[in-house]
Amino acid sequence: MSVTVLKKTSILNTPSDNLVLSSRANLAQNILAWIGQSFLFLVTATAAMIVLFIIFYIAKNAIPFFQIQGLTEFFTSAEWYPSGDPPAFGVLAIMLGSTLVTLGAIVVTVPLGVAAAVCLSDILPFSISQTIKPIVEILAAIPSVAYGFFALVIFAPLLQEEGGRLLMVGWYLLAVPFLFIITIVISEMLTFKITHESSRKTARTAALFVLGGSFIALLIFVGNTLGNLTITTGTNALNVSIILGIMALPTVVSVSQDALQAVGRELRDASYALGATRAETLIKVIMPAASGGIFIAVLLGIMRALGETMVVWMASGNAAQIPSPWFNYLQPVRTLTATIAGDMGEADQVTGSSRYHVLFAMGLILLMFCFLCNLVSEWIVSRQRKKLRGEN
């Protein structure tokens, strides 16, 4: 900095014709600028190409596995005994584990995340949503190993001892208001067509009672079933799904909040002017307009949950088996990431064996999936950009 300041003052002190560069100096400067620019480009290109190199390198290490073992066993068998004799490398159960856990996380995170985003962008006053933002950031900043620690040391024992009751409370908390609203709305929809005022009222009351009664029966039945559930182990797919759902929340919230805010003020105003309530405006106008961004938020949430290692490694139970029935979330599962993390240490010494390369094949699957998700989200973004440009 000091050097440049000195130079500047020296320029100011010299006569004005010295400020005009000779053609040679001009050329030199241009060449220098060009060299500098190409250096910048080179560094940038290197930074960007790293990902291609990663994909290449993982693929290079994965291909020997398929050469030795072929494709069929890998994708169709659920037998995972990499150290057995003969070894079995069926990854079906592990892939199912990853899928289950990711799906569970999405089920937890998407409704909550989108609702929170809507609330932050449209319902809460600006100052309050501004104060809530750091909370979302803290949730995003907590290291995954801390989430894993919580899942293993605090949540798993809780789930094992009080799991049934916890699930029951959760079910009542969510289902009671939801079913209540559904009852009212359905009974209104059913009796909407009846034109006569008093008969409509009686019909509606009747519908209310019938629906309400059956819903209460359902509520109590499911609640009791959940309450009597005994959970044999706290380190299971449910535990991991919930924790991963919480971990993915910040991504989903902030990305979908951005998407919702990108929808212009005019659409909201127009909708309100037509007499729509806030909920109707948001659900029927704003969310469809922001659907691309919300979809990207979901994709990012999926990527976060699928790529997470520590939580699943610590708290999923690491059992390479297909739960029975296959959607049973109360049984331990094993995921791709946890298998890579757990087995690499044992496979490392025998570099070159199928046991080592099979892990890279798993990594390649993860990588390809994330690559695909990324391409889809890029495509959505570019399509939206085009649309906006077209509208303008």
Place this chain on the structure above:
Amino acid sequence: MKITTRKMLDRSFSSFGLFSIVLMILALLVILVPIFKRGSTAIVFNGTVEHRRFLLERFERGDEQEMASEITAIQAAQKPVYDMIEHFENRQRKYLDALNEPLTKLAKRSDSIGRLTKRRLKRLDKNKPFLTNVKTIQKLTDRLKGHVDSDNIQAEIEQLDATIQKIETQTKNLVELKEAIRELLGPAPGETRPVLLRKQYGQTRWDRAQVKLHEVLYIEKWDYSNEGMGRKVFEPRVEHFRGTEIEPLFDYMETNTEAMLRPQLTFYWGFLTDKSMDIHIFGGIFPELLGTVYLTLGAILFAVPMGVIAAIYFSEYARPGIIISFLRICISTLAGVPSIVFGMFGLAFLLNGCHLPKGVLAGSLTLALVILPTIIRSAEEAIRAVPRTYREAALSLGASRWRTVVTVVIPAALPGILTGTVISMGRAAGETAPIIFTAAASVAATLSLNPLQVWDQPTQALSWNIYNLCTEHEAANEIQHVLFGMTATIILVVLFLNLFAIILRARISKKLKGETT
């Protein structure tokens, strides 16, 4: 639909939104509060005299004279316990000695019983451990029972057998009791110093001491009478010693634990600055903290120059086109790569491909890849946020584009770049998966403070050791406070970095606002 229903739907929609926000805050509290609450007990706790003795002997911290007077005090308090045990042991010895007479009588017989007894009696030796001698006699009576032919001898042998059984169970119970007491109070006076560090000291923490006291007073048993699930039951240990010299020991220990261990409120800041001893049963987490700091700084060292250059290129030089959008897609893909894949790549390329040693350098490089996209993105945002007028002013003064960037744009964007860097530091400090194969070691020497010496050393790191200790430690129950303390520390490190970034960002936005108006 009726207007009231629509209103109700509207309200319930809003309240679902609020509910989800409340749930998010609740989740945060549920996760953080217990971790911080129990994590703080790693530093603030009721430390016993054993804790102070440990600090004095191992880290040379504390007052020697005060310690000496404290030790005399606790020895006075502990004396009755050891006295009672000694009396009991003497009594047992007397019982055993009393067996000598009938045994020698048996040995004098000329049949097989006599021969057997004679041979066994030779093995008895006062210098051997008491329990060994008891076992020798017990074996003898076992064998004799098979040789008995006449009735009067049978009664004699059975009596002998019953006595020796009684002595054996009593001695076994005593050994268990002594072990439990040693775990609570440390080695008995006069006992040879055990090799294992954890056996050289009693309980250093009052909360653990109470758990151990419970183990002294009660025996844990599993009750399987209920079909299926076993149930834990606690049986008072005193039942084993009814009517012996040891019976009052339990009451004495229960009422005098405080005098024997002298707990007092301790602030153990050494938790952050001491090395761990005997795999975290004693000491602090300094090696882990240092490893995390090295890895994080290393990652920043590699990622920031590259990231900032890429950001400058993207924001100042790049013209939109196929190549640039391709590079951008590459970078956003890099951001989406699962962290474990980075770890695999680091292992396959840096370790197995380039033959780097497993250590700080390889770990830092891998972490640098993880945080590179974040740094590029945030630096680019910061550079773009610099008002156009700055550039125009610099260019109009005749500065070249490069000079404009270096002397005007970057200094103006520096706080923003710093914010991104600090946030990435938090990310790097918390990441585990990329360093599992490239840098982390569960047990390693503490890194040297000289950065040039550490690049090829595998290291402990907070994130890795939290995983490692809570899944693989043999006594994870004993070191709960360390586990929680470590987790609280890593969260606090990350949160402080984020807080710093938030404050920085707030200052920048204030500055920008001030300048535009």
